[in-house]
Amino acid sequence: MGHREDLLEGAVRCLYEKGYARTTARDIVEASGTNLGSIGYHYGGMTNLLNAALERAIENWGMELAQALMSANAQELSGAERFERYWEYMLATVRTRRPLLLATFDAFIQMEHSPDVRTMLTNGMRDARRLWAEVFHGIDAELEPVRADQIGSLYQALVSGVLVQALINEDDAPTPQDLSAAIRAVAATL
Template identity: 40%
Template sequence: MGNREDLLEAAKKCLRDKGFSRTTARDIANASGVSLAGIGYHFRSKDALMNEALFEVMREWGDEMEAALAADISPDATPAERFEAAWDRIIASFDRLRPLWITQFELLSQLDHLPEVRKQLAQNILEARYGLAQLFEGIDPAAEPERARLVGTFYQAMLTGLVGQWLIDPATALKGAEVSAALRMLNL
């Protein structure tokens, strides 16, 4: 790997270990073995490097989530069983991806000062909504964009709420079967 790649990998590690705002240029330089000047040379600034690292980590996370959700579920499973299994997989990812989730919540409070991050998160949320609508309801966003937007936004709100509760107290956060049971109880 070259210095640019070393810096990017170090920034991703720091992002996971320390979060977005607590990572310093010196942290990245020390973790990469590249001089502080290398950050400016390859990325213009520490912020530009951290943004690129964040976007790359988010893409990797999205790929991992997609693979986990695409894993085999019995073809004989009922829609409710598929729903519960999908939520169980999402919830299981919370522990493994805790640093990224914490970073995303950290960034929410800073979005007014990070326009590039806000733009990227908005795009990611849009894609996630469509993906969730397709995953849980089989809605093709190209064929039914408004239905996909509404249903996907609902699932995105559930996901954000569940992960927020899980970050605070994992022991009492809902499991897939409990999410399903709660929705049935609403009787809408």
């Protein structure tokens, strides 16, 4: 790897450990084995590097969640079992990825002052919606973009809402079984 990639990987590790607001340039240099001048040279500054790291880390987290549902043994589960397995895994990541997940809220605040961050979040949200539609229901967004966005939006709303509840108080967040029962109850009334 070159310095650019080393910096990015170091910044991702820092996000996992310290979050967005608490990560310093010196932390990244130490984690990456590079030097302070490399940040400006390769990324034009600390903000650009942290934003690139956050984008990669969130993308990695989303793929981890998707892979929990795409594993060979998950394919054999019923729809409800797959749904609950996903939420079990997602809630477990609140413990293991807490600083990263909290860093996403820093990015929400930053987007008010940075069109680049807003674009990154917009594109990431769109990709996430389409990923959830594919993973949960096998919907190809290229063939059915409207349906993929509709269904994916529901899952993304659930992810965002459950994530906030779990970050505030993990013991008070809904369980996978609560979410499954709620989906069934809502669907029965439509």
